[in-house]
Amino acid sequence: MSAQPATTPEQQQAAGDPGSPDGLKAGLKNRHLSMIAIGGVIGAGLFVGSSAGIAKAGPGILVSYALVGLMVVFVMRMLGEMSAANPTSGSFSAYADRALGRWAGFSIGWLYWFFWVVVLAVEATAGAKILEGWWPAVPQWGWALIVMVVLTATNLVSVGSYGEFEFWFAGIKVVAIAAFIVVGGLAVFGVLPHSDNEGAGLAHLSDHGGFLPNGPGAILTGVLLVVFSFMGSEIVTLAAGESENPQRAVTKATNSVIWRIAVFYLGSIFVVVTLLPWDSKAIADDGSYVAALDSIGIPHAGDIMNVIVLTAVLSCLNSGLYTASRMAFSLGQRGDAPAAFARTNARGVPAAAILGSVVFGFVAVWFNYQWPDTVFTFLLNSSGAVALFVWLVICFSQLRMRGIILRENPEKLIVRMWLFPYLTWATIAMISFVLVYMLTDKDGREQVLLSALVAALVVAFALVRDRLVAGRAIDPAASSDASAKETAAP
Template structure:
């Protein structure tokens, strides 16, 4: 038997819930990998750069409230995902669950919009990485640095799933250490241990409420909630990794619980420090609030340090994005929704054809940022965050229908190694908050184009699936 035939035979085998291989993939990820993948997927430029804009719009207390609601929403969605992923550990899980509990057309659509979201992200991340390097090396072309990082990220994903996970562990680790250092230094400045420019005494927390609880009114809190929800996108990567995780029944729930508390501390802690040390009127998008705080404290090379951290965040997002888009193609192929060629894996369990295709998609997105920035690229990037929220809606619906199916079959919740607590309140609240985020996108004019682009993409996906199904039925007939 040839190696290709052997791989196809291996890939056609059913998925296993034990520690063995999952249809050609290999279970190599451990708890530490999962926790850092979940943290790394969320902690990015949304916190390091965009948080200042949120503070400027909603005020300190409004921003803390928005991030608290966002963290709670993500946690409830992850509890739903945890129950599904431990009961049915599938790579590319949420589109498989959508196909089973909602309908195959929805499963296909969810997979495609998630793939496109990460593909668009890849284009923007590789562009941004080149621009950051240009700040340090102004005489060099940005495209050369982008090409270097493209080769690096592709290689990490092509070697093995463990090399991807290890790289993500260290990428995310740098971000986590940076945030912990920021919060620790900021707290010392707040209580007066470290002097800060503009204050002859300890600033304390007076800046949080100096101009009232909601200085711009309560309405901006609603408008920023959709932005905050998008900032939390990335934790659903745990579902994508389910088929390549050692002992998913134990490791996935552990990663979910740990991730929530760390995200809440990191995000809300950072916002409190920023708001306490920087007047909310001075926060914005022109300069990272992290840099503003470090500059005020007098930390040398504050800008260079944050550029390094942001570069790490960008490479982490690119690494996760290539992995996620590759596994979506593999999973679609495994479910026989696209040609079976994408299901082939190397001896190290890497779906190389799917990986190359995903990378080509990322390069096309990068090219579209130059040649069709006002149409194709804008549609991909602006609708990316909304695609993640749609995945959250699907997960909540799937968990509810999964439980109802168990009830009809007379099965007990005690059979599950992990179950969503306070059912059905948790999935219903997750569904309500996620749908509310989508509704806010329609209400606020700045977010409306994202929703329009996403609705068009969804309609095209359903149409493609409908045509595909019709052709398949006629062939069978």
């Protein structure tokens, strides 16, 4: 499907189309935005990766999740402040462009796009493994291809179809975790009928070596393991630009992020570490959530979790493609990406931006099958710390944008960062500490160094590009003066 010429806000208004100011259609309903906001912080990493954190930190992993959750709450509050004042599909990239300079918006926009197209490959492969287990007649690469094609088609149809798919995907995740917390909580205290769990109450938080069996330092190790499972909470601020009431959507999402993290992350992990001892072999072998369900006596726990994980994977794929395409669209609008990316078709969909993003995703999937331990590992590690870079840029942008908003449109400062600027600087210090601490960890060190290398190359390219653009802007004037003198000379 080829992109048609871009539609302008004036053309949309003349046609009676409630489009957003940047040419996209406001096709996301309030229920879509609400569920995207709730489900955005629930990734497949919560279900799959939490067992590694529990093994490292024991029950103290709760502190790790709480620390990272607090950091995300602060970052989302800052992003909410800027997004409520100026909702746009470019979100923090557009704010960095305004607050820090063209180089910053260009760099963080492309790094974020790179992060999500690599995620497309990771999630497509994860989903394909589950589907191949159910229907082995279709090879794994075939399932990856089917999943990518279906979700690409969904995003190409309209933003409303993306919102509808995400509404149901996120809804399944939310209902599943809520049921897990309620049922597991009852089993923890021995009041769940017919439960196989002994109902030890809070004893498992301290009866196997204490709350911090591996020492206080394990909390920081846990932080490194769980921090990336929170990536995606900022998607709602990109999607808000295509909603009926962007300011209301952003304000609601920002104000609800505290309870979302508290319930879904801390609540579900609390149930796991109270149902079973942290060093239980079942957690290591089967995964934390499957082990917890098995301990209660829920039949077919593994199959149930596979369905939930597949839903989380498809949700992440769907949102990843949407997010990457909207960032590419915003970069195209600002002249930082091919102009075709900034065009929308008759349905208000940036088809070229979607197809450009998914092509790289397909290539990354091929790398994953062809060179999983070399090329694809490099892609993974070189995008691994981008989440922390994004959060840092959000913090620094908010420091400058607060003054710009107050100077130009103070009435738009609907959402305010608490204790500004002290909490903003404290958040910068927290993120910086995590990045530095990652250098002490073998896997973390490789991620930080490779991500920093890629970021440095992108920033260098942006600075050189800005210098060349500035030079071209000056040269025509100089050449016209020279030609004028030559004409006058005879």
